[in-house]
Structures are given as C-alpha cells and as structure tokens.
Amino acid sequence: MSFTEVRVLRLAVVTGLALALAVGAASAQEAPFPGDLLKNAAVKAALDGAKASETQTIADQIRFCEIPAPPFKEEVRGRELQRVFEQLGLQNVRVDKVGNVLGDYAGAAQRPRVVIAAHLDTVFPEGTDVKVKREGSVLHGPGIGDDCRGLAVLVAIVREMKKAKVQMPGTVTFVANVGEEGLGDLRGVKELFGATLKDQIDRFVSIDGTGVHVTNVAVGSHRYRVAFKGPGGHSFGAFGLANPIGAMGRAIAKIEEMQVPKSPKTTFNVGRIGGGTSVNSIPFDGWMEVDMRSSDPASLAAVDANFQKAVDAAVAEENQRWAKPGMITVVKELVGDRPAGSTPENSPIVRAGISAATALGFSANLGEGSTDSNIPMSMKIPAITIGGGGRGREAHALSESFDTTDSWMGTQHALLLTVALAQK
Ligand SMILES: [Zn+2]
8 A cells, every 4th residue: 555644634623522413414324423333232342352352463464474475476365364264254255366355244134235355465576584573562574564454454353243243234245355566556456346246345445554544535546667669789880779768768857847736746756767788789678667646537647648748759859869760669558557536525434434433532534545445436436445553664665564552443443444334
C-alpha cells in the first residue's frame, strides 16, 4: 500500500450525541451504528477475545511474514492462509484463478456480502531474508507491517468471531488476495470484482498496513515502461546515428518541466532507466519507467497526455538533430493502471469505519492512498481501507518494522467494523 493521512476527520471530535445522530440517520438504510453492537454479548466476547489473544495475532503475523511472497509468487503464503481458513472453520474455502484465497463466514443470508481482504504479496524479490527479529515491542522484517499485519488481523477476526459464535444477517467473505503491490497492479482485486465474485460484493474493506485509519480516497496511477529503439553502432565509426538514450534524455528533460496541480495533488516520477551495451557503442535501446498519480481522474488523464506529448516530441527532436527521420522509435507500454476514485466522507461505510473506532474509545483519521480499494471505489462500490493497528515504519524497505504496542486496537477496530458491515 501507500497511504497518507491527510485530514483529521472533524466528526471524530464532534460531541458523542451529534455523532450518534449523524451516523444513526445513515444507518437506518445501510449500516448500524457500531456502538449498538457492543450490547451484543457475542460481539462483546469476540472483541474481548481479540484483545486477549493479541499475542496469537502477533505470532501469526511473524509466521506469515517468514514465508516469502515476492510479486507474482504468493502461492506458498497463500497455501498457509488456505490451511488456516480451513482450520478455523470458514466455509467454501477456495483459491481462484489468479491465486486469491477465499473463505466464507456464512450469515443468515447471502446478502449483504461483505469482503474483508488483506494482501499476500510483498514488494521484496525472491531471496530476500524474511526472518523476523524482535527488539522489545518492535518487530523487524520486510513485509511485517505491509501486509502481514493485515493478514494476521484478518485471521484474528475469523478466529474470535468463530470462538464467540457471532451471528450476522449478512455473509462475510474473507480474502487473502494476490497482486496489490507494484507491477502486481491490483490483479487480485481486479479478478475478484471482475470474475470471482462479480456483482456479489456489497461492501469491501481492505486491511492494509498499520495504525488505525480509514482510507476513503483512492489515488490513481498510470505507470509506463517506455522503450526507445534505434539501429545502434560504433561510437566513433557510426557517429551521426540518432541515439535512443539521447531521445530518452530529451524526454526526461521535458517530463521534469511538466506542470501539475497542487490540488488535487498530481505527481510524476521517472523512477528507473536503463539501456545501452557499452561506453563505446551508440546504444540500440534505452528504457525508462514512469509513474504518474492523482486522486482525480481528470488530472491523471491530463498529466498522462502531457507525458505522451513529451516523449513523442523528444523522439522527433532526436531524429531531427541528426537528420534521421524515423530512426528512433518508441513504445510506451502501460504496465500499471490503478483507477482513481473515492468513497464519500458521509457514506455509511466511511461513517461505520470512523464510528467503530470511536465506539471502542479511540479515533481514526481519514486518509488517501493507493490500495486494493481503488478498484471498488472506481466502480462506486462502497469501499475503504483500514490499518491493522500498531505502528509501522519504513514499509517497502528492508528495514521495515512494526511496533506492537497496543496493536490490539487495530484488531478490535477491524472486527467491530466487519460485524457492523454485515448487518442489513
Ligand atoms: Zn500493502
């Protein structure tokens, strides 16, 4: 995931009565005020269990983290989640075409169907040392927060709801999904919403990363791999050929000059480059990877259009410089396409996310990010991403860490929200 807390929700500091009224009004149609659920003995028992068994949740988090799950190679970790889902008694445990692991917690009816998901994959390549090291309350390990925390909380919800025999009107499908990170390009949730559970998901929550927060704005992104090609030749003998890396340099210079709005925040980055074979050869290729982001679909489309223009103009200039029309060619391959979107602040699912926290005595901030919820948000299906509690640091770095202090708050928050969303 990538996540930024951008706003402290005013609602969270409004008086309790006003909050209850505001949420109560919306809940009549869609989701109840999670605070009311605290009166339910089974729910209360599950919440107490979630706190009491946090040691187990942390042990799961470490175990999942020590099973490598590089991009496109989530299978082994997926099998462990499948085993746990079966052991805990979820129904219809299955693995779909792309490797998502699903299991149902059946309610009185099939609908509403709530999906609670956490992603299996990490950004770390094969061969990364994934052994978790403990230092007091802090766990060190690549992927320990993002998203082994989410997976462990997912399992804790199932475990404690089963133990307390929580009954719900609707059905919850728990999903350990593939392909959230990087070039995985949300392929797990794309499959989930496009095929596996097409038209069957009423509410979606992704537990991704750490802290207690509610992400309701999906930052969209376009990512390209841009390949410049030319004939190449000897640096001295063939001097005068147009140069693919020359064209790429011109393109990068133009991209760096692009103007983007501050609000909605819109960004661009040339993140990787490569090409060529030796210092004394005119290269036959050059390539770069470019990432552009915005929470606003129109701004994302605009920065993308400017990027396309910059690359095309750069190629034309390089060919013109050497009077070699058509010598350098370029292919811009879209390797990442995460749609932008949002779930309104006053929607029942966002209110439920916030009030589940306040009902438990803590608070959750609203934020924006690029997560699995981008897909349902872009489809206007109610969706949020929440944190799994604790405090994460340096996600996506080998030095990633997770502070377990009071991490049970995230487990309780996710559990109460799950039950609240499975109401009529
Ligand atoms: Zn993540």
